Amino acid sequence: MDKRKEIFPHGIPGHNLGEIEREIPNDEPPAWPINDKLKVVGKRIRRNDALAKVTGSAKYTSDIQLPGMLYAKMLRANVPHAKILSIDTSKAERHPGVRAVHVFTSDDEGSKYQDVKYAGQPLAGVAADSLDIAKEAVALIEVEYETMPFVIDTEEAMKEGAPLVYEEPIGEQTDGGDVGVTHDGSEGKGNLRGPTTSSFLGGARGDLDQGFSEADVILDRTYRTQVHTHVPLETHGVVIDWKPDQMTVYASTQSTKGVRDGLASYFDLPKNKVRVICEFMGGGFGAKHSAGTFGPMAAELSRKSGRPVWLMLDRKEEHIAEGNRPNSIHHLKIGAKKDGTLTAIQQKSHGTAGVALGAGVGRIAQGLYTCPNFSTEQYDVLTHAGPGAAWRAPGNVQGAYGLEQAIDEIADMLKTDPLVLREKIDPSEVRKVLRQRGAKSFGWKYRPPGSDTGRIKKGIGVAQSTWPRFVNLDSTVEVKMYSDGTVEVRSGVQDIGTGTKTILAQVVAEELGLKAEDITVRIGDTIFPDAPGSGGSIVTGAITPPARNAAYLVKQKLFNQVAPQLETEPSMLTVSDGMIMHKEDASKKISMRDALRRMRTGQIEASASRSDDYGGFQQPWGLAYGDLGSVQFAEVSVDTETGFVKVERITAAHSCGRPLNISQIESQVNGGVIQGVSYALYESRVMDNKTGHMMNANVDQYRMPYAKEIPDIDIVLVEEYSARSSTDAYGIGEPANIATAAAVANAVYNAIGVRLYEIPMTPASILKALNKVEQ
Amino acid sequence: MEESKQPKYCKYLRAKNPYGMLEGGENPWMIPFESNTICWCIKSSGASGPDNGLVHPDKCVEGRSCYKPAFD
Numbered sequence: 001m002d003k004r005k006e007i008f009p010h011g012i013p014g015h016n017l018g019e020i021e022r023e024i025p026n027d028e029p030p031a032w033p034i035n036d037k038l039k040v041v042g043k044r045i046r047r048n049d050a051l052a053k054v055t056g057s058a059k060y061t062s063d064i065q066l067p068g069m070l071y072a073k074m075l076r077a078n079v080p081h082a083k084i085l086s087i088d089t090s091k092a093e094r095h096p097g098v099r100a101v102h103v104f105t106s107d108d109e110g111s112k113y114q115d116v117k118y119a120g121q122p123l124a125g126v127a128a129d130s131l132d133i134a135k136e137a138v139a140l141i142e143v144e145y146e147t148m149p150f151v152i153d154t155e156e157a158m159k160e161g162a163p164l165v166y167e168e169p170i171g172e173q174t175d176g177g178d179v180g181v182t183h184d185g186s187e188g189k190g191n192l193r194g195p196t197t198s199s200f201l202g203g204a205r206g207d208l209d210q211g212f213s214e215a216d217v218i219l220d221r222t223y224r225t226q227v228h229t230h231v232p233l234e235t236h237g238v239v240i241d242w243k244p245d246q247m248t249v250y251a252s253t254q255s256t257k258g259v260r261d262g263l264a265s266y267f268d269l270p271k272n273k274v275r276v277i278c279e280f281m282g283g284g285f286g287a288k289h290s291a292g293t294f295g296p297m298a299a300e301l302s303r304k305s306g307r308p309v310w311l312m313l314d315r316k317e318e319h320i321a322e323g324n325r326p327n328s329i330h331h332l333k334i335g336a337k338k339d340g341t342l343t344a345i346q347q348k349s350h351g352t353a354g355v356a357l358g359a360g361v362g363r364i365a366q367g368l369y370t371c372p373n374f375s376t377e378q379y380d381v382l383t384h385a386g387p388g389a390a391w392r393a394p395g396n397v398q399g400a401y402g403l404e405q406a407i408d409e410i411a412d413m414l415k416t417d418p419l420v421l422r423e424k425i426d427p428s429e430v431r432k433v434l435r436q437r438g439a440k441s442f443g444w445k446y447r448p449p450g451s452d453t454g455r456i457k458k459g460i461g462v463a464q465s466t467w468p469r470f471v472n473l474d475s476t477v478e479v480k481m482y483s484d485g486t487v488e489v490r491s492g493v494q495d496i497g498t499g500t501k502t503i504l505a506q507v508v509a510e511e512l513g514l515k516a517e518d519i520t521v522r523i524g525d526t527i528f529p530d531a532p533g534s535g536g537s538i539v540t541g542a543i544t545p546p547a548r549n550a551a552y553l554v555k556q557k558l559f560n561q562v563a564p565q566l567e568t569e570p571s572m573l574t575v576s577d578g579m580i581m582h583k584e585d586a587s588k589k590i591s592m593r594d595a596l597r598r599m600r601t602g603q604i605e606a607s608a609s610r611s612d613d614y615g616g617f618q619q620p621w622g623l624a625y626g627d628l629g630s631v632q633f634a635e636v637s638v639d640t641e642t643g644f645v646k647v648e649r650i651t652a653a654h655s656c657g658r659p660l661n662i663s664q665i666e667s668q669v670n671g672g673v674i675q676g677v678s679y680a681l682y683e684s685r686v687m688d689n690k691t692g693h694m695m696n697a698n699v700d701q702y703r704m705p706y707a708k709e710i711p712d713i714d715i716v717l718v719e720e721y722s723a724r725s726s727t728d729a730y731g732i733g734e735p736a737n738i739a740t741a742a743a744v745a746n747a748v749y750n751a752i753g754v755r756l757y758e759i760p761m762t763p764a765s766i767l768k769a770l771n772k773v774e775q
Numbered sequence: 776m777e778e779s780k781q782p783k784y785c786k787y788l789r790a791k792n793p794y795g796m797l798e799g800g801e802n803p804w805m806i807p808f809e810s811n812t813i814c815w816c817i818k819s820s821g822a823s824g825p826d827n828g829l830v831h832p833d834k835c836v837e838g839r840s841c842y843k844p845a846f847d
Contacts, residue, residue, distance in 0.1 A: 107818075108825040108841045115827045122820075168828045193829075196810035200794075258796055265787060265798075265817045289791055293820040353813070356822035357831060358792075360810020378810035382829075387822045388813065394793055395811035470794040536793035622794065734793070 002026040008614075008723030009034045015433050020723050022614040028726050029511065029552035035658060035719060040510040041727075042719075044663040047502045048521060049280070049495075058280045061252040062312045064239040070099050070127040072301050072311040073134035074294065075141050076321065077116040077123055080384040080692025081150035081163065084113035084123070084143060091140040092126055097133035100304035101126050101141075102297060116145070117165060117355045118386050119692045120320035122293045127301035127309045150384035152689045154327060154352045157191040157383045165191055165355055165382035195348075195377035199363045200619060204375035211344025211373030215335025217413045223332070223402035224758040225741075227352070227685040228325035229318070230391060231699065234282025236322045237312030238295050242302040249276045249295070252312075254284040255533025256492050260526045262291040263299060278524040281496045285675075286390030287323030288496075289533050319697035323389025324685060326351040326359035328398035332406045340414060340424040342371035351398065352381045353388025362395030364738070365403045368466050369425045384692055390535055392675065393467060393734035397741065401759065404463035404742035408749070417446040418746070419462055430655045430720050431464060434631040437716050438653030442633040450753020455641055458648075459751025461634045465738035467537060469624035469657075469730050471610065471617070475542040476529035478607040479508055479550040481558065485593035487512065487519050493531030493543050494524040498733060499664035500539055506660055507544045507727055511551035513575030514592065529607060537628060537656075537731030544660065545725040546608040552726075553606035562595045613724040626722050628735045630654045632673070634711075634743040638751045640770055643763030646709070647677050647744055653716040657730040662717065669715050669736040676740020678705050684760050703760075785835040786845045787817040799835060799845070818843075 003023045008031040010020035017034070035042030052058040089101045103124040106114045113123070124141055128134040149163035156162055170193045197203055212218060238259075239250040247269065251259045256276040264271045281288075298311040313322060333346040347366075351359030360378035391397075407425075411418035419439060423432070438444075444460065452458050478490040489508050495501045505519040512519075522528065532542050559570035562580055566573070566588040574583050580595050582588035613624050633651040638644070652669050659665050682703040686695045696702045721728055741759060749755040754769045767773045788799025792812040814830045815822055818841070824830050825841040836842065 104820075106825045106827075108827075110826060110840075114819060114821075114823065114825065117823055117827075166823065166827070166829045170829045170831075194810070199809050255796070261798060262789065262817050266820075289796065290789065290815065290817075291820075296820055354822075356813060356815070357829075358811050358813040362811055380810075387815075390791060390793070390811075390813055394813075468794070472795055533791075533796060535791065536795070538794070 006031050009721040010723050012430065012433050012718060012720050022723050024614050025611055027553060028549050028611065031723070034721060038510055040506045040516050042659055042662065045502060045506055045516045045661055047499055047664070048505050048516065049501055060234055060280045060282050061237055061239060061250050061278070062234065064250045064310065066239065066241055066308040069239070069308040069310055070129065070301070070305055071131040071134050072125050072127040072298055072309050073131065073138045074122045074297055075124040075138045076317070077119060077121045079116060079145055079147050080119040081148045082116040082145035083111065083148065084116065085146055086144045087113065087124060088142040089124065092137040095133065095137040095140055097129040098137045099127050099129065099307065100301045102300040102304060118384050120317070120386055122297065122321065125297040125301055127305050150692050151191070152383055152385055152687045152692055154329065154350065154381050154383060157352065157381050158350065160190065162191055165384055170382065191382040192379055193357065193382065194379035196360055197375070197377055199366060200623060201363055201366050206373030208344050208346055208373050208375055212335045214337065214343045216338045217410065218333065218335045219406055219409050219413065220333045221406060221409065222757065223330045223405060225328045225398045225401055226760060227327045228391065228679055228683050229685055229702065230285045230287045230323055231704065232283030232285060235313040235315065235318045236288060236292055236294060238298050239308060239310045240298040240302045241308035242299055247274045247299060249274065251276055251278050252281055252288060253278050253494060254288040254496050254535060256494050256524060256526050257530050258289045258533050259291045259295060263295055266296050267299065276526045278494045281494060284496050284534070285392050286394065286535060289390070289535060292322065315699060316697040319685070319702065320386045320694050323391070324386065325391035325397070326353040326388040328359070328361050330361050330398060330402040332365065332402050334406050334410060336410050336414065338414065340416060340421045342369055342425050344373040345371050347376040350379045350381050352383045352385065354383055354385035356387035358388050358394065360395045361399035361402065364396045364399040364466060368403065368464065370427050385687060392672070392737045396465065396467070396738050397679070400463060400465050400738045401742045401745065404739065405745055405755070408461070408746045412449065419444060419446065422464060426464065428627055428629055430627060430718065431629040431631055433718050434629055434653035434655060434716070437718060438631045438633055438651050441714055441716050442651035444633060449750050452751060455639065457638050457640055457751040459636050459638065459747045459749065461743045461746025461750050463632055463739040463742035463746060465630045465735055467628040467735045467738065469541060469626045469628060470536045470538045471613065471622040471624050472532035472538050472542045473610045473622055475531050475546055475610040476607055477543060477547040477550045478529055478605055479554045480603055480605040481554055481596055482603045483596050483599050485596050487514065489519060489521045489547060490528040491523045491531045491543060492526050492528045493539060494534060496534045498668055499661060500543070502664060503540065503544060503660045504547050507548045508551040511548050512555055512592070514578055537734040540660065540729050540731040541624070541725070542610050544727040544729050546610050548726045549608035550606045553608060554604055557604045557606065558595060561599055562590060565598070566590065615724065624724060626724070628656055628730055628732065630735045630739050632739040632743045634747040636744060636747040636751055638748060638766060640752065643766035645681055645748055645761055645766060647711040649712040649714065650740065650743070651714040651716060652736070653718065654732060654735060655718040655720045656732040656735070657720055657722060658728040659717055659719060660729050665717060665732055666715050668732050670713050672736025673713050673740050674705065674710055676737050677711060677744060680741035680744040680759050680761060682760055782836045783844060784832060785839070785842045787843060788814065788830065788832065788835040789817055790814040790832060
């Protein structure tokens with residue numbers, strides 16, 4: 001492809017802003033200046049769906065009503081481990097109002113039914129004229145179980161002789177990867193799988209023994225985190241209408257493409273026979289990338305009944321079966337010299353994602369600080385509990401909770417301000433600026449742990465995070481301009497509530513010299529071009545460059561038609577404030593609306609897909625250069641008589657490349673911080689080890705913060721230009737959530753002078769730490 | 776054309792980690808595997824396959840009883 005050279009802004013305004021030359025494809029637009037010279041991008045533009053949301057006219061999946069629609073409910077296993085001998089649906093089928101019944105069966109050569117491996121595993125479903133009738137009918141289904149021993153507790157599951165989740169060995173490997181012999185003596189026949197010893201950042205480095213021998217201080221600690229469920233306001237679910245020519249799926253999903261492709265595979269359908277629509281979405285946080293079990297069930301019931309089927313999960317189902325953040329038992333041994341230089345980091349972790357994998361503690365100990373000697377061993381522990389799922393910065397939140405407390409402890413051992421220690425060991429330029437500006441805004445003035453007096457003790461803490469810049473190249477956008485002056489953006493990408501619709505309008509409006517409200521954005525539908533799922537903070541960096549590039553291409557088409565009318569060349573035209581004008585002759589101009597009205601065709605359009613980053617990627621699959629850093633500061637009050645902790649305020653200093661919409665970024669950070677506070681102090685899945693059931697599968701006993709428990713949140717946003725794409729923008733979903741719990745934990749320690757090594761930090765655990773109740 | 780040395784993953788395998796989703800059989804680009812990768816089977820809609828075994832790229836390959844190739 002032909003390329004040209006362009007000069008881009010590069011660096012951090014107010015710190016090291018300069019310019020850099022990049023080679024870019026000829027069909028992509030010139031560099032934008034920094035945000036203060038732009039009209040729409042980087043501004044506090046109101047969400048283009050705000051009115052629909054606040055007036056209730058926005059239709060979420062659970063609001064979908066179709067003619068003849070049935071309501072479905074699933075039957076779930078009430079034991080945690082069993083073989084199923086029979087499932088009798090005859091009474092349910094005869095129940096008045098029932099229109100279809102479906103039982104999940106296995107087409108494998110063994111049993112007719114899959115084994116039950118956790119309480120809550122879906123077994124069957126009913127579609128009926130009403131939800132109440134469906135519930136009644138589900139209760140009439142009779143299941144005969146042959147129950148088997150089970151294990152819920154993570155450390156019990158690790159022991160030799162524990163009931164097995166998988167009878168076949170789970171540790172065997174075939175691809176030459178990094179899974180070694182497990183350390184429980186089971187050689188892969190137990191519940192322990194691992195260790196994973198590498199990530200895309202590489203594997204172990206240096207010489208740990210040498211590193212520890214060089215250390216003046218060595219910290220050796222274990223940090224524990226709980227299982228944390230997602231609790232989106234809108235539960236998982238679908239409405240499916242399977243007609244002979246097409247299956248139409250209304251889904252609460254983070255990936256329209258993922259649901260389409262999953263259902264097409266399940267039913268051996270061509271992809272173009274499955275259409276997935278998600279116009280509005282009520283939160284996901286990582287757990288809504290697939291059709292789940294409810295998708296195939298609703299589709300089967302729709303096929304059997306010939307009618308649309310509504311199947312939304314209730315809150316209990318959401319807690320027990322649709323994902324969670326795995327727990328962690330996270331061991332860190334860290335050596336440091338007197339000047340703070342880290343000499344060695346040895347990490348070992350165990351965690352359970354129930355019957356699933358994915359319970360590691362991420363890459364944060366591997367990549368956040370300079371340390372020449374590093375190794376990690378991360379183990380999955382299989383238990384008879386509901387499966388884990390991606391959860392806002394998978395693994396790295398657990399990892400940061402351990403690492404960032406360990407760094408705090410080393411600062412304590414060295415009698416150093418923890419912020420000063422981080423300045424010494426953190427190589428990131430952007431986090432240097434985040435620390436400086438964040439500390440100033442917070443008013444950071446370090447005081448020794450436990451130095452506050454009185455019953456209510458105040459403390460301050462800081463923690464950091466890193467998150468990579470991921471780019472998904474399967475990201476396409478189409479821009480259309482119509483002869484009536486309207487402009488439309490189309491893509492399959494979904495807006496999970498973060499404001500994707502609005503930033504697409506802003507980017508296209510900026511390129512076309514229009515206002516954001518002039519742009520209609522149609523997304524969340526697989527009839528439009530494919531785009532990535534909303535995960536990994538990937539969407540903004542993946543979808544906004546092709547949106548701008550498509551707008552640029554369609555603008556060039558319009559210029560080609562307008563130029564003869566203005567007796568000039570297309571290259572001499574530009575746009576601003578709804579006008580097309582000559583760059584040098586102010587008398588030659590035409591309004592965009594008039595230009596479109598005079599087109600030879602009723603519409604012009606262009607589409608663009610995400611191109612490689614300018615200057616290439618760190619790794620070709622889409623790992624971009626750079627970092628999405630954060631530094632968060634917390635102030636807490638601890639009542640030493642009752643044990644109650646109040647997070648008074650958080651200063652969250654963040655960077656995400658070129659900010660596109662300040663208000664929406666602040667919303668994302670607010671959400672991440674609130675979830676982090678809740679993780680640190682409140683939320684925890686409680687399992688009954690004797691029955692295998694979750695005991696707090698609701699939003700009452702599964703404690704979440706009330707409005708008054710949410711801290712004041714001060715956001716410091718740092719622009720950082722790296723000149724890697726036509727928008728130079730990235731997401732912020734993950735980074736907003738990673739550091740909060742660690743910052744709060746460090747602040748609690750600073751307040752009371754006693755460190756808790758486990759979250760949630762409840763009143764009971766605070767009082768235990770203070771020796772005010774019996775251990 | 777030289778035949779790929781990558782394992783032939785089952786068409787029903789799905790795996791997701793922070794940088795994307797792997798679709799078994801079609802485009803298995805998401806290697807190396809990581810400690811935060813979630814795997815599931817489209818056919819059984821869960822972390823255990825139709826044969827009750829663990830779903831994982833190591834496991835969902837030719838030779839497993841429930842394995843289905845991407846192209847018959």
